[in-house]
Amino acid sequence: MAVTTSGHLPAQAEHEQSKLPWYIRDLHKYLLTFAGLTVMYVGLRLYQGAFGVLAGLDSTEPAFQTHWMRLFHIELGILALVFPALWGYLWLTRDQNLEAIAPKEEIRRYFTLTMWISIYTFAVYWAGSYFAEQDNSWHQVSIRDTPFTANHIIEFYFNFPLYVLLGGSAWLYARTRLPLYAKEISLPLTLAVIGPFMILVSVGFNEWGHTFWFREEFFAAPIHWGFVVGVWFALGVGGILLQQVNRMIELLDKIEDLP
Amino acid sequence: MATTKLLDIPPQPYTGEKARLTRAYDYLILVLALFLFIGAFHLHVALTVGDWDFWLDWKDRQWWPLVTPLMMITFPAAVQAVLWTNFRLPLGATLCVSCLLIGTWITRIFAYHYWNYFPINMVLPATMMPSALVLDVILMLSNSLTVTSIFGGMSFALLFYPSNWPIFGLFHMPVEYGNAQLTLADVFGFQYIRAGMPEYLRIIERGTLRTYGQYATPLSAFCSALLCTLMYPLWWYLGTWFATIRYVKTI
Numbered sequence: 063m064a065v066t067t068s069g070h071l072p073a074q075a076e077h078e079q080s081k082l083p084w085y086i087r088d089l090h091k092y093l094l095t096f097a098g099l100t101v102m103y104v105g106l107r108l109y110q111g112a113f114g115v116l117a118g119l120d121s122t123e124p125a126f127q128t129h130w131m132r133l134f135h136i137e138l139g140i141l142a143l144v145f146p147a148l149w150g151y152l153w154l155t156r157d158q159n160l161e162a163i164a165p166k167e168e169i170r171r172y173f174t175l176t177m178w179i180s181i182y183t184f185a186v187y188w189a190g191s192y193f194a195e196q197d198n199s200w201h202q203v204s205i206r207d208t209p210f211t212a213n214h215i216i217e218f219y220f221n222f223p224l225y226v227l228l229g230g231s232a233w234l235y236a237r238t239r240l241p242l243y244a245k246e247i248s249l250p251l252t253l254a255v256i257g258p259f260m261i262l263v264s265v266g267f268n269e270w271g272h273t274f275w276f277r278e279e280f281f282a283a284p285i286h287w288g289f290v291v292g293v294w295f296a297l298g299v300g301g302i303l304l305q306q307v308n309r310m311i312e313l314l315d316k317i318e319d320l321p
Numbered sequence: 322m323a324t325t326k327l328l329d330i331p332p333q334p335y336t337g338e339k340a341r342l343t344r345a346y347d348y349l350i351l352v353l354a355l356f357l358f359i360g361a362f363h364l365h366v367a368l369t370v371g372d373w374d375f376w377l378d379w380k381d382r383q384w385w386p387l388v389t390p391l392m393m394i395t396f397p398a399a400v401q402a403v404l405w406t407n408f409r410l411p412l413g414a415t416l417c418v419s420c421l422l423i424g425t426w427i428t429r430i431f432a433y434h435y436w437n438y439f440p441i442n443m444v445l446p447a448t449m450m451p452s453a454l455v456l457d458v459i460l461m462l463s464n465s466l467t468v469t470s471i472f473g474g475m476s477f478a479l480l481f482y483p484s485n486w487p488i489f490g491l492f493h494m495p496v497e498y499g500n501a502q503l504t505l506a507d508v509f510g511f512q513y514i515r516a517g518m519p520e521y522l523r524i525i526e527r528g529t530l531r532t533y534g535q536y537a538t539p540l541s542a543f544c545s546a547l548l549c550t551l552m553y554p555l556w557w558y559l560g561t562w563f564a565t566i567r568y569v570k571t572i
Contacts, residue, residue, distance in 0.1 A: 300564030
């Protein structure tokens with residue numbers, strides 16, 4: 063279960079066959095995750111294009127149940143599986159011998175943490191930029207008669223939990239594999255994960271407000287400001303960068319500069 | 322007030338593997354920052370500037386020149402506080418605004434135009450690029466929070482309307498519609514009915530404003546300039562606070 067941290071990691075033999083430098087050993091996984099997420103998000107957008115107008119305008123229609131509520135239940139099922147699986151994996155494979163970590167291995171893990179945070183920000187892009195503003199577009203052509211509209215089903219109930227999953231994974235990775243983050247809790251990393259998590263919680267306030275006032279008459283209306291305050295916390299990433307750079311400068315001083 | 326000190330940079334630049342390693346890290350950070358600022362800054366702008374940036378007929382002379390710079394100077398100030406102070410990178414504002422424009426253009430094309438058939442002219446985003454460039458240059462040349470707050474903040478707001486006039490000026494052409502004088506932008510609003518936009522918002526500018534002649538825009542712009550000089554340092558310190566390097570025992 064536990065991963066040891068000395069120079070002889072099981073993955074190191076595997077790495078010796080790879081052409082990638084040791085510090086970006088996880089690059090393939092990183093790029094594959096990007097590709098997988100891109101296919102998924104574009105697929106969801108194409109689904110909206112195919113079934114938004116066809117079956118997504120009236121929530122009382124049977125077609126709405128077939129095409130949209132079924133998708134909602136599938137999303138919930140996927141999230142219910144992926145959340146415990148990924149967080150459980152990160153916890154169960156944690157490093158229980160962090161005191162013995164070699165400088166090179168620690169540097170490599172900082173690269174992998176940066177990849178985790180990068181994947182997290184990619185999910186924040188889709189949730190905070192594309193599908194968020196698309197909410198306004200869709201609700202200006204459809205009558206909003208349910209909190210489960212054709213865009214909400216993807217944005218609120220899938221994209222938001224997904225970036226929470228990925229942000230939480232980055233936090234767990236740091237906490238379980240990097241000495242500084244294991245010894246104490248990084249405040250900027252925690253802020254950068256908790257703040258956007260509160261955006262998901264703000265859905266409750268937003269939808270409660272829309273029970274009085276269904277329209278998007280002003281997208282900048284106060285019932286949306288809970289989302290705004292949550293996203294400010296993403297600025298905590300600046301603090302993570304400073305923590306990492308400071309630590310990596312220390313670690314680089316401990317290793318030889320090969321040609 | 323001068324900005325604070327840099328990180329401790331190694332005395333000798335790396336040359337071999339360490340140089341390649343740090344460059345690889347830079348690229349990772351660039352990708353991370355790109356998506357972070359598209360996602361975070363775009364959400365902030367969409368939910369604070371919102372309709373003034375989405376719709377052509379909302380681009381009025383009273384609120385649009387006030388709200389847009391005021392809400393868009395926020396993230397640039399916070400990011401400058403980290404990138405300039407620690408890394409001497411004079412590009413915080415330009416980075417944020419470039420990311421914002423990438424995000425808004427993708428959304429306007431694929432979410433508004435291709436999904437819901439709004440004409441692209443009706444949903445063109447405004448640009449803050451000239452304002453951001455000037456804000457970065459003023460910080461770089463002055464290395465002063467005070468000077469950048471006053472002159473950078475003012476420039477950021479005052480450059481907004483002239484920068485956008487070449488894009489949106491043509492839509493302010495007067496037209497006669499239903500025995501009334503409207504602008505071309507107003508007609509877009511009448512022709513493309515929006516489910517969430519009630520009748521009393523079909524003409525965005527207030528009645529008296531249209532008899533106020535040419536003075537409404539500069540008044541809004543100078544009001545925005547004043548507020549931006551205050552908003553800039555507020556967000557500078559907010560950026561500094563979020564970019565803390567503290568570790569805590571419990572949360």
